[in-house]
Amino acid sequence: MYVIKKLSVMVFTLWVITTVTFLIMHIIPGDPFSSDAKIFPEEVIQNMRAKYHLDEPLWNQYVAYLDGVVHFDFGESVQSTGQGVSEIITTGFGPSAIIGLQALIISLLVGIAAGTFAALYHGKVIDYGVSLLAILGISIPSFILAPLFIQVFAIQFELLPVASWGTFEHTVLPSFALALGPIAVITRFVRSNMIEVLQSDYIKLARAKGIPIKKIIIRHALRNAIVPVLTFVGPLMAGLLTGTFVIEKIFSIPGLGKYFVDSIFNRDYPVIMGTTIFYSALLIACIFITDIIHRIVDPRIRSIT
Known part of the structure; x- marks a missing residue:
């Protein structure tokens, strides 16, 4: 029953996002061909508008677009003639997902380990050092770290390629650049939660x-300490999987973020709407998966809902 209820909310939320996105794209002045009015004859512009059904009533366009979304058909790109938006999404999502998954795994492994380590040495030099590094990780944005990584690891020591895409080596630097911020956040989350858990009565009883x-740390303390982190993992997962334009631009990665930003500058409305809906669907799905995992890990949630 819980899963059905959550799925219903997900579908409704996605419908609202689709509707709002559609209306915004059609309410703003002009259309994708307004800038071409001085270049091409009016007849050509009208034919292009007819091809993309922009000359039809808004309601007809909306119904047709909803039908396309249900079948994962977001129409055809205005700028890349002959290329469907769904094809652009699947092409761009691959590199973004690879970088994002690697960054997510790095974030969780390093963040949980560092947070646990700092909590075990609470109030000591190690704790202060990890906390300082975590603050620096939160404060320094990825677009500052990325060029620094390139300068040190690619140019100075020549350990990894500078940029481009194609092999595993090309994914290492962008993955770590993307992961350092989340590592810092997860470290602070786990550290504070672990300190609280280690001071609880059942941990003291287990030691007695x-x-x-x-065994106490792994089977009891750590499990309870990472439960609150799960609420952060859902949005983090969606954000990392869809990539970031800055990282993709710096490392010349042909990811989804690049296509999305390019579509905004080019006023490619079908791509803007398609990628927005895809981003939203992915975020909703990640939050749903996180909720399910949260219920499995924490029995108290099951008893409440």
Whole structure:
């Protein structure tokens, strides 16, 4: 019942986003061909508008677009003639997803480990050092770190390629540049939660019973400490999977973020609407998956809902 309810909310939310996106794109002045009015004859412009059904009533366009969205057909790109928006999304999502998944795995592994390590040495030099690095990681944006990584690891030491796309080596620097911010946030989350958990009564009781500290940390403390982090993982996952335009631009990655920003500058409305809906669907799906995992990990959630 819970899953059905959540799926219903997801579908409704996606419908609202689709409707709002459609209306915004059609309410703003002009259309994708307004800038071409001085270049091409009026007859050519009218034919192009007819091809993209812009000469039809708004309601007819809306119904046709909804039908296309249901079948994952967002129409044809205005700028890339003959190329469907769905094709652009699937092409661009591949590189973005690879970088994003690697960044997500790095963020979780390093962030959880660093946060746990800092909590175990709470109030000591190691704790202060990890906390300082976490603050720096949050403060320094990825577009500052990315050129620094290129300068150090690609140009100075020649350990990795500068940019471009094609091999695993090309994914290392952008993945770490994208992951450092989330690593810092997760580290602080886990550290504060772990400190609180380690001071709880059941942990003290487990220590009094003589249970090995390693077993206490892994089986009891860490499990409860990372539960609150799951609420952050959903949006983080969606953000990393869809990529960031800045990182993709710096490392010359043909990802979805690049296509999305290019479509805004080119007034390519079908691509703007298609990528917006895809971003939204991915975010909603990631939050839904996170909720399910949260319920599995934390039995208290199941008893409430």
